């Protein structure tokens with residue numbers, strides 16, 4: 001009987017698919033690496049979210065592994081090259097989290113423009129800070145969307161009704177992909193200089209690591225705010241803290257961090273112009289259920305029928 005190792009929490013419906021297909025489940029969803037590393041050599045399939053790092057060291061121990069299924073879209077936590085070398089297919093579920101991530105982004109933009117978290121906190125402290133927490137309207141402001149693919153496009157559609165001027169940058173898309181009355185494509189420097197709000201929707205890869213650093217913050221308007229519901233590491237966190245503390249930019253709303261969970265000394269904690277959420281972009285009932293079903297179906301279909309859906313590598317190429 002083939003075994004599936006699960007090392008991050010996924011919705012129960014996914015377990016049901018795997019059990020009904022006759023797999024034995026090694027459930028280490030709430031365990032540490034030290035615990036699951038010992039059973040990894042037994043696993044034929046491995047289901048993860050962003051909390052597990054299948055790095056080269058782990059992958060080399062996975063003697064029987066055929067597939068890593070990522071419940072979610074980001075794969076920066078997986079050493080795909082190491083998996084390929086070992087003949088292991090890596091798949092993700094790219095569509096399922098789109099709406100949840102887009103909705104969280106819209107929530108963050110509204111929260112950072114109107115000091116929602118700061119207002120709530122001040123009331124809890126017994127303060128009535130109406131005049132200290134004056135926000136800014138979105139109407140007629142410029143929203144810069146960095147990464148205009150699935151999530152960036154859903155953010156744009158949702159914010160259209162706020163009367164924002166929308167500009168976008170995407171290394172793989174051009175103006176021909178968009179109606180210019182909906183989204184004007186510009187280069188990254190223009191977007192950085194002209195935006196009142198910048199929202200990031202690119203993956204973390206070599207070219208996007210520290211894409212927003214102190215030099216780029218200095219190009220932004222002093223009144224601008226930045227939102228990251230994409231991936232930690234795209235923004236340099238110490239540079240962002242510096243920019244927020246010294247008034248280089250006005251605010252930030254951050255859901256994702258370079259190292260998660262963050263520790264109590266994180267430079268972005270307790271800054272009055274920065275709101276933080278603990279990687280909640282895809283934390284909805286619908287998205288959790290959706291990724292669990294999708295990834296477990298994909299893992300089953302691969303192990304039983306060798307069907308590849310949303311495979312990110314091809315370990316069988318010459």
Ligand code: MLT
Pocket residue numbers: 049050051071072073074075097281282
């Ligand atoms: C994703 O990449 O799908 C989301 O950030 C959620 C997650 O990492 O689990």
